[in-house]
Amino acid sequence: MAINKEQKIKMFKTMSRIRTFEDKLQKIYRDGKLDGHLHTSHGQEAVAVGVMEALSDKDIIFSNHRGHGHFLARGTSPRNIIAECYGKVTGTNKGRSGSMYLVDTKRGMPVASGIVGGNICVATGSALASSIKKDNAVTISFFGDGATNIGFFHESLNMASLWNLPIVYICENNQYGEATKREEHQKIEKISDRASAYSMPGFTVDGTDLMAVYEAVKKVVDKAREEGGPALLECVVYRLRGHSAGDVGPYRPKKEEEEWNTKYDPIKKFKEELLEQKILDNQVVEKIEEEIEKEIEEAVNFALDSEAPLAETVSKYVYREEEDNE
Amino acid sequence: MAINKEQKIKMFKTMSRIRTFEDKLQKIYRDGKLDGHLHTSHGQEAVAVGVMEALSDKDIIFSNHRGHGHFLARGTSPRNIIAECYGKVTGTNKGRSGSMYLVDTKRGMPVASGIVGGNICVATGSALASSIKKDNAVTISFFGDGATNIGFFHESLNMASLWNLPIVYICENNQYGEATKREEHQKIEKISDRASAYSMPGFTVDGTDLMAVYEAVKKVVDKAREEGGPALLECVVYRLRGHSAGDVGPYRPKKEEEEWNTKYDPIKKFKEELLEQKILDNQVVEKIEEEIEKEIEEAVNFALDSEAPLAETVSKYVYREEEDNE
Amino acid sequence: MSKCMYVEALRMALREEMHRDKKVFVMGEDITRYGFGANRGLVDEFGAERVRNTPISEAAIIGSAVGAALRGMRPVAEIMFVDFIMIGMDQIVNQGAKMSYLANGELSVPMVIRAPEGTEWFGGGAQHSQTLHSIFMNIPGIKIVIPSDPYDAKGLLKSAIRDDNPVLFFEHKQLYTQKGEVPEEDYTIPLGKASIKREGEDITVVATSWMVKHSLEVAEELKNEISIEVIDPRTLVPLDKTTIINSVKKTGKLLVVDESPVNGGVQGEIISAIMEESFWNMEFPPKRIGSLNTPIPFSEYLEKEVIPTKEKIKKEILNIVSS
Amino acid sequence: MSKCMYVEALRMALREEMHRDKKVFVMGEDITRYGFGANRGLVDEFGAERVRNTPISEAAIIGSAVGAALRGMRPVAEIMFVDFIMIGMDQIVNQGAKMSYLANGELSVPMVIRAPEGTEWFGGGAQHSQTLHSIFMNIPGIKIVIPSDPYDAKGLLKSAIRDDNPVLFFEHKQLYTQKGEVPEEDYTIPLGKASIKREGEDITVVATSWMVKHSLEVAEELKNEISIEVIDPRTLVPLDKTTIINSVKKTGKLLVVDESPVNGGVQGEIISAIMEESFWNMEFPPKRIGSLNTPIPFSEYLEKEVIPTKEKIKKEILNIVSS
């Protein structure tokens, strides 16, 4: 299915929204006005947007600690995410999560995992549910390069392959786990090669190329939906910022950063493509960017104006009891 | 290094000792005179013996729940193992282990793991110690086909490869994990193919061919000792008996069992080889078998005659305290 | 009503719930053909989709149960021995137990993890005989069920399956072959309701799982001298403090017996919880019995030294009452 | 003697022990350049062989520490947040804790696992703010150390490293930047010896880790009304009951404060252990304070409702003493 002009513009907007959102959040954090663990996905926007475009409404997405982009691309409002980061009751989790464990049940996004690789088994179980229910939903599990060294990855991929589960494991290989470069945490050339240890198809795609991501995901998702069966998709990107908002990455070669920033910024790349294809012109781009800027400003104000959660609600839903089922 | 006649005879004896030992133990168990989890290694004798022959005295071996053969091949006395199975104070662990967690510190064999795959990380740490100490010891980690689906396997092989540790992971692929055939627990053709997920060399060898095992192990152990670096060695065998002494394996095709029993019994195979090479004749073989029979009988009597551990020692060494260091 | 074994009662519960609700399914290592047998035969009735043998991958078993539950299924996962739960500990503690809370009740994790624990006669030793239920009490978001007889086993397993939360369900290995009356029809026992297994006046013995049988036998043996009330909490989370407090108000004496190692075990938790409200009712210091703070040794000569026995329970009761 | 931060005291201990004994080495995720900094700079002094950044593989980190320790090394592994220990739980419970016992003392596992725990100001939320030390008390074969100030941190870490057993070493995140006097020279503090942080006559407050500071501040604030004795056990296994019992004999009142969730937490264990011997000394029921039985919420508005605060401690003390 080819992507049409309107879709492309929408996808460009979404990527820009993610970028502006995270620039803003990082700034607020660095100004000391926001606390907590905050991981931005600079450089990975094309993965989030490309993946979501290839999914249907009933699909299920398990996100991780670096999840703003996943949620924004799926349609969660920036207001609710920012409110969550401020610990307000209007947040996605009513202030219980902060940036790391976002949830959006209306959009098929269960709680994201702040345990690296922690969602991989859980997502596999979601696909198992679909396989038993035959509900035609495909499950996506997002994780980083560092997460591919944890036992959960291994046990899950083996199980999913054995049971032919409808799941796509998406590794956002941003080449670092915190301050550790990939060569220092695993010896393999391509992460997708690990798929063969489970007789599972594995693919590597340029994660800064939006259309390439979309097409690669579409293929494996459609297959999972129609025939069942998992795939491992490695999206090669670069973490354009530090590991978290406070990290300026002193351990990374500046030259490396610069090179990626100029050549592999997915938003820049896609913008140039759209300009070239005359789908956008500079004026329209400027307008889009202004609108988004405004939207994010408003989202911040919304969060600031929101109420704190009430103290007396603090122990609610530790357990889900029958009376909670309306 | 070629194996000479004397070595071959010794190795044949050791395999026979393992078989007779386990036949005996299984019989005692089935007669209801012995309790506890008891896993025999029928069909896997050539692996135990081939591996040990390729090691030096300083090497370290981590065994598992199916470990009698490993210990016997390394030289642990049958008496002490049987006494252990009877829970006697003369046992390898003074009655604290039973069959599953044997130990022989004098022979470089730390406590075996009854947690499937549980020793894989621990063995990796042993190799790490060697790598830091530069003591030239190579560590062996034994585990089954079923164990290759547990997270420990994945995390450890990645770490060992990354750090170039002197360790050989030996998978005794006996084609079953309890009642589960390998096709039902993993989809891959060869377990050794999993090595490539860590950029580690992986090999598959016929584990019923004693000389082939010896040579394969020798190669990777020598390399590990000289240059460091792990390897994964899959030894294909067949579990000639049930999972444990009480299991008669109703879930297995009888034809399959028969075929392996006739064609791939490592002891039969090696005996025929030795007869053919005129290293042994039938009379000598008979004599060897008689001697071993007697040795095992005596070992059982030794165990039966041994004392029970004293009640007042029961909480000793939960912690190792300074006064314990003589 | 017919007499059946504990393991059969469990199987009845699984069967009935699988009939009642298509969302219920079972999984675990070799559950169709090996192990203690609670799932035996289910595959013939419900097929391989809903009765799944898994690879040896405890983290993925538990984690995938969490995931399937999040998606509306009701998995009942079996971990072959409780000791192996440690491999999937993260998936319980950091995933399963936190989901409902983080999602403000918009998601729930209606899963059950069944696991045999405990020791005696079995010769499992240090890695196959532990009693580990106590440590889960400290993890908010989990319920803990630990039935001591076939009747409770069936009724509680059904409640556990219907509960919307992660439930850990602990079965003492010795109990599997114990027999008792079990109705054929559908019934449930609410989580959080203790059972007074024997009424008495002189001392309250709170006992769990296999220890209930020991305690009841001691109560019978001593009946001419001492009137012993034996209470089985049946669920540790939620804990029915009221029933215990009411008993202690009457007896003024408390002994808690559980097979966990004493140090940091549920025995101490129950004592502390009861002391908060019944301190002034006590006529004697509350006492506890558990395993020694020692790994379980294999040897039958040693094993019995470590675990609580009838003799140890009797001795302590006599000690308390005669003081 | 110079003032330094808790995290610096830890680093001093590591440095000194690494100089003293070549068998000591450290490992953990990104320990050379990220995290709370206890290992910062060590790599320049001792090289990458003995200061190892690991992959994100908590089971292999802990398991390989067990293995290296079995072979005579003395690994000090850092787990970035205590929550992640759950991933390697099996390697502690089923491997590390059992080895010496199974080998009758012929083998030992002299390893230390360091992990930051606890909450406040940090915004870690449910998977990064837990207090999990309590659950390890129920596992025989492990020692548990939990220092509350820089002086103790240095002395106890050295003892932990020299100890022949698996030691879990818990550091509250809030403590890292706390300052205190720390001698430059070598000293150790024995495991199993409580510290009376403040003497008093009216009530015994047993507090751990970050709760010690809260308790001391309350004691100071209330000093004109109430004379509060604050005891820090410093190690939970072994637990120095004697010091607590002696104090309770004097005061007749006991409050235990720890950040673990109350249910199944160390608070209850300490109370039960003390009641066994000091029941008759008590003038008032023993009380405990911990976190609510609730996951830690992210929002600062909620977090403080869950964890023990100075106000909650003060209120309970006043309640006990004024009764």
Ligand SMILES: Cc1ncc(C[n+]2csc(CCOP(=O)(O)OP(=O)(O)O)c2C)c(N)n1
């Ligand atoms: C099990 C676990 N270990 C360690 C951490 C701390 N941590 C948070 S993010 C991170 C790096 C993850 O790297 P990667 O998987 O590549 O994802 P990225 O952050 O690069 O997106 C680490 C080590 C954690 N949250 N969970």
Ligand SMILES: Cc1ncc(C[n+]2csc(CCOP(=O)(O)OP(=O)(O)O)c2C)c(N)n1
């Ligand atoms: C972690 C764990 N899960 C399950 C078991 C129960 N169990 C003991 S042996 C075994 C089968 C192991 O299969 P494999 O690794 O192939 O070794 P084999 O027994 O065939 O030698 C199982 C499931 C265990 N001991 N540990």
Ligand SMILES: [Mg+2]
């Ligand atoms: Mg990364």
Ligand SMILES: [Mg+2]
């Ligand atoms: Mg096998």
